Amino acid sequence: MTKIQSNHLGKPAYIYIRQSTMAQVRHHQESTERQYALKERAIDLGWKEVRVLDGDLGISGAQMAGRNDFKNLVTDVSMRKAGAVFALEASRLARNSTDWHRLLELCSFTDTLIIDEDGCYNPADFNDQLLLGLKGTMSQAELHFLRGRLQGGKLNKAKKGELRSPLPVGFIYDEEGRTVLDPDAEVRHAVTMLFEKFRETGSAYGVVHAFAKERIQFPKRAYGGAWNGKLIWGRLSESRVRGVLRNPAYAGAYVHGRYQSIKDIAPDGTFFTRVREAPRESWTVFIEGHHEGYLSLETFLKNRELLERNQTNGQIVPGPAREGHALLHGLLICRTCGRRLTVRYMGNGGIYPVYECNWQRREGLSTTSCLAIRCDLLDGPVVERLLEVVEPGQIEIALQAFEELERREETVDNQWRMKLERATYETDLSQRRYENVDPANRLVAATLERQWNNALARVEEIKKEFDAHRANRRALLTDKRKNDILSLAHDLPSLWGSPSTQDKDRKRILRLLVKDVTVERVEAKKMVLHLRWQGGACEDIPVLRPPRYCDQIRYSNEVVGRVKRLAQELRDTQIAARLNETGLLSAKGNRFTPSVVSWIRHRHHIPAPVLKLPGELTVGQIAEKFAVSPNVVYYWIERNVLSARRPDAGPYYITLDSEKERELTDRVAQSVRIHRNSDGFLNHAVRGAV
Structure with a gap:
């Protein structure tokens, strides 16, 4: 122990205590007691201040994540606050080469000793550093060998269908360890009803709505703790429906390797493990007909396929x-x-x-x-x-x-x-x-x-x-x-x-x-x-x-041709009446109106009928000819002074011979009631005989 100097004794000694699982903490207390005994050893070596770090009990040393006391230890070592780090063996500190060598490097830089059951080491010394590095590598390899042996044993047992794991609701283990249907009739009926409702509705949410509508609860069985084995009835959720429908145990199959552990790196640089469901072809063990199920394997596969088709993930x-x-x-x-x-x-x-x-x-x-x-x-x-x-x-x-x-x-x-x-x-x-x-x-x-x-x-x-x-x-x-x-x-x-x-x-x-x-x-x-x-x-x-809406309201050539022929002799009102008599309907399914006929003529450039006969004059032409206002001409027509024709409530068409022209000229000249207005036309002051 000549490596222990006064500068080491002047700083606190850190006792790091760790067990990998809580089961080890409860049932393997000898190892825990040996680690706590390191405190007495530190006092015997001359340290007056000893700090015990036991907050990582029950946490694996495979990585730093979750080990707060180990993080505190690394922090204090890097700040030169630790004189020595006590651990029962290298595996207690870390089973990961990255964490182990990081701690060694910090201890070497800050002149911090590492003391285990075998001796005292100075990481600043190359030989000690080499030995500590070898111990860390062996610690990591030991974890690998332990895991390999355990996983191999589990896999061998799983291949025979004998590896026991918590069963889904609706199944239990009998006295001989075989998987059988739950003897509780209400539980079996609830599971059967779930599959029937899925067959009826075709979706997981449909099953949830059906159970909620009928106010029926669904069971789950607690594992571990004071409630171990007790049935708990509660509201059915969509995730539970999907879990039941995707579990091959309900089809009587034994499966091992349904889920895979994927290691990933968090944004803060720490490693974490997430679990995802593996595709069916990647399952390690699949034993069909292992036990009695609630449905056939064919129906189970159809249900899984339907669940995948129900996804809305862009596929x-x-x-x-x-x-x-x-x-x-x-x-x-x-x-x-x-x-x-x-x-x-x-x-x-x-x-x-x-x-x-x-x-x-x-x-x-x-x-x-x-x-x-x-x-x-x-x-x-x-x-x-x-x-x-x-x-x-x-x-x-x-x-x-x-x-x-x-x-x-x-x-x-x-x-x-x-x-x-x-x-x-x-x-x-x-x-x-x-x-x-x-x-x-x-x-x-x-x-x-x-x-x-x-x-x-x-x-x-x-x-x-x-x-x-x-x-x-x-x-x-x-x-x-x-x-x-x-x-x-x-x-x-x-x-x-x-x-x-x-x-x-x-x-x-x-x-x-x-x-x-x-x-x-x-x-x-x-x-x-x-x-x-x-x-x-x-x-x-x-x-x-x-056809497009504009094409739907477009009139056929037959209708347009008929309007074109009728427009040569008839006005719009008469054309609409003729079309309605034949039983034709407009493009919107209504009767023809003068406005519809007018729109057809406008759309297809059909001129209005020419109803003025040769030799006939309009009201405006008569008014201009005799230099009177149109009102005077209308007055003459009303008093039958002029002979006028008015077809279909349209404008007047007047026939004027030479004798009637002389008569009207004299009437205008002799009338005392007609005078010239500001527009240059003659008008009568009071409506009366002219």
């Missing part, structure tokens, strides 16, 4: 059936780029859905979309073809649907009955506990009496909820509704279009029969739907896109 997957009006959402594929078509709702006031493939425009690769079309134009032909295929079995489908409704309600009723039975059992148990207690022990008796009362109240609450559920069921499954279902079976299109049928149900029916539909634009106004059924059969459905 080419259809996603689950939702509540939107676009019935083919998730089934349509663009023939141009091979991606799924998305849905966008458009409209100002009246909102309508549109299928479009716009990923290139969204990514800035193009300024236009591959295609965009109203949903009803594609939904209609596919639905029509679907109804044609399903039509032969309409009655059978209706009966199966009705039986399915009955079976669903019976499943929910059974779960409620078992819930009530469990609450009744707990009430009886509380009663027996209360009756067996010593009446003189009032503290215990009062507590047991309160528990009994709470159990009785719980039973009454469940009974009321069960009665309300059954009353609601009777209201839904009435005889009238049964007859309605059977009557609608004769007309499946009416059932499909019934207001009581939700779009989500229509989508689920479509997905049961249709695998996908590829949309190909053949021409500007023509598309082809390549329909692929679930069985693999394919067929093509042609679809014609409707």
Whole structure:
């Protein structure tokens, strides 16, 4: 111990204590006691101030993350506050070469000693540094060998299907260590109901909503601690549904290696391990038929595939059936780029859905979309073809649907009955506990009496909820509704279009029969739907896109030609009447009006009819000829002084001979009531005879 100098003794000695797991701390206390005994050794070596760092008990030394006392030790060593570091062996300080050599380098720089069970070392000395480095390497190698032996033993046992691990809810180990179904009927029924609801709804959230709607809870079994093995009932969550559906144990299979540990580096430079689920082909052990399950392996794989299709992570997957009006959402594929078509709702006031493939425009690769079309134009032909295929079995489908409704309600009723039975059992148990207690022990008796009362109240609450559920069921499954279902079976299109049928149900029916539909634009106004059924059969459905709105209100050549012919002799009012007599309608489906006829003439440059005969004069021409105002001319027409013709409430056309011209000239010259106005025209002061 000649390496210990006064400068070392003048600084505190640090005793670092660590065990890898809490189980070692509880059950292997000899190692912990030996490490605490290092404090006495430090005092014997001459240190007056000794600091014990035992905050890392139960933490692995494979890395620095989480070991706060080791971080404090490194900090104090780097600040020259430590005279020596005591540890039982190198593995107590670190089982990682990086952390170990960092500590050695700091101790060498700050002249800090390292003392273990074998001796005292000065990291500043090359020989000691070499020996300490070898000890650190052996410590890390020891961890590798230990892990290898343990993992090898576990893998060998797993290959035989004998490696035990916490079982998912619905399974337990029997006396011989075999995996069997949970003997609790309520637990088994809840698990079975989860799979049935997923088959009905097709999504994990659909299962959660179904359980919440029926107010049914789902169990989980606690492992470890005071609650070990106890069933806990609570609200079902989406993550729990996904965990059950993705667990192959429910299909009777034994699996080892479902999850992989991935090491990564945090932003602060520390290492951490995250766990992710491995793909099925990477599972280390897979034993089919290892135990009795709740469903077949084929059904389990279909459920996993459906869960993957329900994801909305940008992959080419259809996603689950939702509540939107676009019935083919998730089934349509663009023939141009091979991606799924998305849905966008458009409209100002009246909102309508549109299928479009716009990923290139969204990514800035193009300024236009591959295609965009109203949903009803594609939904209609596919639905029509679907109804044609399903039509032969309409009655059978209706009966199966009705039986399915009955079976669903019976499943929910059974779960409620078992819930009530469990609450009744707990009430009886509380009663027996209360009756067996010593009446003189009032503290215990009062507590047991309160528990009994709470159990009785719980039973009454469940009974009321069960009665309300059954009353609601009777209201839904009435005889009238049964007859309605059977009557609608004769007309499946009416059932499909019934207001009581939700779009989500229509989508689920479509997905049961249709695998996908590829949309190909053949021409500007023509598309082809390549329909692929679930069985693999394919067929093509042609679809014609409707003309643009401006084209829809554009009149045919026949109507324009007829207006052109009639406009040679008739006015707009007469033309509209003639067209209405023939039964023709305007482009918007209304009767023709003079304004519509006028617009057609304006749009197609059709001149108005020429109704003025040769030799006839207008009111303006007569007024100019006799230098009077138009009012005077109208007065003459009203008094039959002039002979005028007025076709169809239009302008007047006047016939003027030489005799009538002389007469009017004299009348104007002799009249005392007519005088010239500021415009140069003659006018009469008072309306009267001229």
